Amino acid sequence: MFIAVDDMNDWIEPFGGYKGIITPNLDKLAKSGVRFEKAYCSAPACNPSRASLLTGVRPATSGVYHNDQPWRPVLKDAVTLPQYFTANGYKVEAAGKIYHNSYNDDASWPIYHGVPKDPEPPSTPVNGRANFDWSPVNVKDEDMGDYKTVSKGIEFLEKNHDKPFFLAIGFTRPHLPWYVPQKYFDLYPLDKITLPSVIPNDLADVPSAGVAIAKPDGDHKFIVESGQWRKAVQGYLASNTFADGQIGRLVDTLNKSKYKDNTIIVLFGDHGWHLGEKEHWRKFALWEEATRVPFIVIAPGITKANTVVKRTVNLMDIYPTLIDLCQLPSKTGLEGNSIVPLLKNPLAIWNYPSVTTHGFGNHSVRNERYRYIVYQDGTEELYDHDTDPQEWKNIANDPKYASVKKELIAFLPKVNAPNAPRLKGGGKE
Template sequence: MKKIIGLLLILCAYTSVSAQKEKPNVLIFYVDDLRAELGCYGSTTAITPNIDKLASEGVLFNKAYTQQAICAPSRMSTLTGLRPETLGIYSIFTPLRKVHKDVVTMPQLFKENGYQTISIGKVYHHTMDDKTSWTTHFPKEKNSYVKPENIALMERLKAEGVKPLKGPAFEDADVEDEAYKDGRVAKNAIETLNKIKDEKFLMFVGLSKPHLPFNAPKQYWDLYDKSDFEIPSKEKPAGMYRLALSNWGELKSYYGIPKNGELDDDLTRTLIHGYHASVSFIDAQVGKVMQTLEDLDLRKNTVVIFMSDHGYKIGEYGAWCKHSNLEIDVRVPLIISRETGYKNRKFGVTSNALVENVDIFSTLVELCNLKGPVSDGKSLLPIIDFPSLEWDQFATSVYPRGTKIMGCTVTDGNWRYTEWRNSKTHEVFTSELYEHKNSLLSFKNLSGVPEYASVEKRMKTFIETQFPRNSAPFLQNDIPREKGQ
């Protein structure tokens, strides 16, 4: 009872303060394929001083999860506050507005409330999706190569009609940041901030690295010694469902990557090196934009969010992709920072509350004192003010295998339980239970093991709460892949 009364007092105090605040600006760094491989998350290899500084100025969420480990659906979920199973879009081939004409999106709501809404780089997966909701729109650019030999290679492959047209999986040209697209994204963000500094704004800065190809200026590769990287275990979890782990064709489609078999240790280290160089590259871009906020005296009334669309495997389980319900693919970095408006003012704190990317829309609606649409998420402002506050018992994600099988997964922060179901009848084909108390990785499916029966029973209760087996079939609004996509 004391705990409930305390929570009510906290929420009441928070609400009264929130309602008096001036509407803040919002700046969101939305990063592609970034797992929690950051210094502030305890990485012993990643060099990320600017993101680490941002974490020291806000709340770092240690247990944040995306709703599906693939670009388009996860981004739509963030931008609408609706889960993939609500939208019924699970593939990268279906733009939001092809299916949902009337869903109110985050930029749409903010634009209707007088904000300048700016999209720079990769925000939606489909570059022009929801285009009328942006007052300023810089479309994402295609993957770029800078080295003359790689430019010539791409021209030759194009002339030969090679599809998909993808060049080398990495590049380390000795150039300035702006030679690569994320450097230009930061430049556009800085120039735009200078133009709109006297207006209210919602700005997304979409950074495409560390998505393949791992292209970054040489100075960021030089931060690391390739020999320092360890080769991750290629072992796959014993008892894993045969469709749980997707293949890694995403990497194999790049030039120079073997089409069959495992990668040798030298190439593995080079790719891990490239991933880290790409992370340090985008860290530098974050630093430039944050310094501009300071220089323009905008930091004090700008909420800054740093987040990723999903995690990524760089050799773990012998894989190089996301596309699964595994912990390493659905757990994401999330940092929320604001300098003013705290009820319980603390900086550099970590919250172990279970939160989800789908919560971001509701959080900003409440923080900016707007009236928003019905959402599948919930506002995180109470945790931002009181990071140790008890919160949700579980977080969920989905990943389909074709149109007939749906993987439903739930975590309580220590355990991950997954059911593979018939998409229409919810019949459970098989289940998986993995322990993640001390690691993103787990190597044995413990479902059905008597020793863990009580844990599995509890996790089954959680998954049934979100995905009742007597509910309607999973909504399927995906548009079939068109020829040439």
């Protein structure tokens, strides 16, 4: 059971990013298997992240760096993860957002139920602007798109299947706009909201290429000047708790089914999300908040309950891992690494720093202690997470860290493919 969650960062309870968030189902799921504390996306945007993990081809190899770049035209011969399982005798079915909505891949799905439309307030935007908005909606859970998507998954799990299956369920929330029923907003009174830890002039030691990515004069300026920071955080928290409830419905059904003891569960967020850290909102950046993702694996007979892995892994590792766990024939051309050794032993030797790419020539390399960022123009950032977990102090120009940079630079992509063709109107989040 392959569970993709859109825009969910590390604020959920198992990952401790926001004290007081209410995500009991995700916490229960994490305690049932292996939680990866240092898991990262290959790209901090929906389309390149999902296309890369589902094809096994990195953004720097394909040239698919942004949401407005259709991936299939440049990866015509790619055999996607669900295609590979179909070819190896699995029954494959999906519902909800698995690929970026603009470029779903019909070839990947023998059965695909689509992405249901979510209800909206009578008049929008309510608090924000355009697609950067949040508000309660006067509807029941049953009216929400994710509820309908989970219902398709429940129908599947309640059927008899005569061969192994690959069920993919994609959640839209907590993606913007944060429209969920009022009861979820009520869980987070505004006077109890805690804002992210920030410092003044956080971008002062960031290269101009990084500042351009952050766009501090965009969403962040709007949030601060309109006094809506707490309301925006409330909307994000509410949307995460709503998503948690739907994830609970799906997992509870599996656990009550005859498939409980022989079904692997993989749950991941497609990338992280900023809520004002580094004067930035949304994903689309190479810092910790935009790149760190929730990642939980339960593999009966392999994983042990309540296991925590502190090694750095990447969503690119999902494809080879599932092949390994399901004992399918090995596949060449996959650019991730099977994490089965870490599922068996969280302290296993592991020398694979996580690489994230955002746009041509812009990369981040994260090992267990440091994050190194290099932009296309050669400018750099370096952060020591042992002393600076918020990435407030850029030490890239400090000569005493030259050997650290050299070690991380060795893991940068050797290929930087030119930008794939862009499609006007295809870049919606």
